[in-house]
Amino acid sequence: MTSSQARFEASILATPEAISDLTERIMTFLDARGVEDRPTHHTALILEEILINLGMHGDCRHHPARVAITVEPEKVTGEIVDVGPPFDPRLAPDPSIDVAPGDRPIGGLGLYLVKKLSCSFEYARRNGENCTAFAVSRGDISEEGEAK
Template structure:
């Protein structure tokens, strides 16, 4: 069964996202550490959409679909914003000092570390980011 939340592209909407995730976590029986990891990844991915998908538009929808089956959590984030594949960003060079490191790229790196699998597709004018996490 898939549960859906639709939020607007405003940072204030993150509180609705957290409440939605917390409700699902109880239903799915997620452990505290798993919930924290998923929350961090989800916050990073959705914040990117809020900040960058609609550069000049307010009041745009971001859809989050969440399902849990066979100990695998699947989250699909869909928006109709600017075509952007965060997975094409170059991996950050973590050997560089903070001063030398270019800005950006750490968030999606973090998402990829926290989740089991992260994929992106563009279909019918929509960005679709799918994140899965195996819960063992």
């Protein structure tokens, strides 16, 4: 496999329908390159959460975001570049997850899932663009279901 074969690139207007279509295509891409089910699922979920957030709070329903997914032996990496206002997703507050349903606020879970499912989550503002990057481990799965 060449490096070009292991890289997926796309531009996307961040509507829910387009995001669903893109993440399904990426899952097919990762499956075809032998990526395990769990990191494939995590990659698609993380990408969906970041793009949904950009569609809601950024400017990506009108200006497309650029997406790149790369398969490496130990991990899958993702990069999302958008021209929206500066936003560091790592700084989003975590939701309260240990409260009763009636008291629990709606929302705030998307970027929390990204933080929990990724093994790295980075952000930089470069040349007027938000550059968000993440990685998902392809490591062994322990008995508790956590990636080592």
